[in-house]
Amino acid sequence: MPKRIALVAGASRGAGRGIAYALGDAxxxxxxxxxSTNEQTTDNRSETIE
Known part of the structure; x- marks a missing residue:
């Protein structure tokens, strides 16, 4: 059976992050x-994507 692929937008925190982890665990x-940490809009938040 082929692998299933998912795209999760907004996965750096909150529900999106939880959904991404759950799909990966599945x-x-x-x-x-x-x-992204390359942008100035992240306000130094720890949940940004490296």
């Missing part, structure tokens, strides 16, 4: 988007 290939 064996799916997960691509995520979220806040």
């Amino acid at each position: 064996g799916m290939i997960v691509y995520v988007t979220g806040r």
Whole structure:
């Protein structure tokens, strides 16, 4: 059976992060988007994506 693939937007924190982890734990290939540390808009938050 082929692997399932998911795209989770807003996965750097909150519900999006939880969903991304749950899908990964279920064996799916997960691509995520979220806040980047390269931007000035992150306000030095710890949950940004490196």
